[in-house]
Every structure is written in C-alpha cells, then in structure tokens.
Amino acid sequence: MPKVVTLATILSGLLAAGLGGMLYARDRSPAGLLRPDDKAIVAQGKIIYAEQCASCHGDNLEGQPNWREANEKGRLPAPPHDETGHTWHHADEVLFGVTKYGLAQIANMPDYQTDMPVFKDVLSDEEITAALSYIKSRWPAQIRQMHDQRNAMK
Template sequence: MASKKKSKSQHVTKSIMVSTVLSAIVAVGLGDMLYATDSSSQGLLRPGNEAIVTLGKGIYSEQCAACHGDNLQGQPNWRETNEDGRLPAPPHDETGHTWHHADALLFGITKFGLAEIGNMPDYQTDMPIYKDVLSDEEIIAVLSYIKSTWPENIRRMHDQRNAMK
C-alpha cells in the first residue's frame, strides 16, 4: 500500500513539473511576442562583427560553457526535468531552441532570468541571472557569438523571428 501511495505521489509530482515546464515554454513564446523591440530583422545581435563575436566567445567560455558546453551542445536530456525538477542546460547550437526566440527575449532571459521574464516567481532553474555580472554589451556579445556559430539557414530563420512583431 505504501508503494502505491508513493507511486501516486511521484506521478502527481511529475505531472506538476511537466505542467510547470509547459507553462514556462508558453510564457517564453508569449515573451517573444511581447519583448520584440522593433520590426528590424537585424535585431540586437551582431554575429558578423568579429570584435564583438571574439569578446562573446571569451565570455561564453568563462560564464556559460560549464553548463552549455564548449561546443554549445548543452547537457544530455535537456528537454526532460532531472531529479531536482529542473531542466538541464539546453544546447545553443542549431539543435536547440535558442534560435527560435527573438534577440530581445534572449537578452532578457540572460539578464533577468526566465522567472522574471515569464512572470513565474516560483520557477526554479540552474541558469544564473547575469544583470549584476555582465554588462548589456557583454550579454549581446555572448549572444552574438552563439548566433555566429549557427548555419546560414538557421541565422536567416532567426532574423525572421526578429522581424516579426
């Protein structure tokens, strides 16, 4: 009987976690629409600026690679919550979902965190908030570096995200 109660409790806990994650995904999607800054497809990022990309690569190595990987590959099973109920770090290469979001939203999540941007104060994540760690220019440099590594077709699709309002 105790085993059945534990199993039911685990199922309820897992259902709550899945609901939370799905809510976060919806909030991020809505944030994309709300956080759009202008109708320019250029956006905030500068993946073609060698100086900015070089700066961003160095900062990424120091601040991001420990979780997101030296090659932007992310952590295994990044779409599934781990034992503490948090999502592993997603990849920032073309296999992940980073390019699905407009520059302004990526900037906001990096600077303020998903909990604040998505208005989910109880959302738990291992992703640090960088507002007191990196300047706006450094955040843009890191995101520019990430975008500079994407194949041209992915970069074009990302530019289209920036053009949508």
C-alpha cells in the same frame, strides 16, 4: 515530490507573458540586437561564453544530456545553443531578457526554479549581447536566416 516542468510549460509561459520580441527592445531592424557578423563583438562574446556559459551549455554549445526532461531536482538541464536546440526560435530581445533577468521574471513565473543564473549584476548589456552574438555566429546560415525572420516578426 518535485513539480515536473517541461519545455512546453516554459515556452507556453513565454508566450503567455507576451514575449514575442517586444521586451528589452533596442533595435527594431530585422537583424535585431545581436551582431554575429561583427568579428570584434563575436571575439569578445566567445571569451564571455567560455567563462560564463560553457560549463553548463557546453564548449560546443551542445547543452546537457536530456535537456527536455526535468532532472531529479525537477529542473530542466541546460539546453543546447547550437542549431539542435530552441535558442534560435526566440527573438533577440527574449534571449537577452532571459539571460539578464532570468526566465522566472520575464515569463512572470515567480516560482519557476532553474540552475541558470541571472546575469544582470554579472555582465553588462554589451557583454550579454556579445555572448549571444557569439552563439548566433555559430549557427548555420539557414538557421541564422530563420532567426532573423523571427526578429522581423516583432
């Protein structure tokens, strides 16, 4: 029987690993690593998102149905990256780390199974930042502001 994994388990793993925004830091400004107001970066990110992310996370960042509940394989479906999901609850560096290295590595959960690929050998750091910047560019102003505050709490 597959182990049931919940969103709470994953989030507690992130917190236990001390990922309050201290890993993968490059920019300690309150605005963080992402550049959602840079039109060139966002345009590049839109292309990368369409090619690498949209097949699971949706063309409109809507994610997969029932993303908070483990599927028949015991894995969580792809969450939405729009304002209805939890992406904006995590500092830029955590989002970058999950994308580049995978949740299992950054949360020190080596047995965690996911359908999310690790992008360290697929995308450059700049491409990961661009894709994440595109995602953030789609959030409403209030959500972006709350995310900026999350980055400032590093």
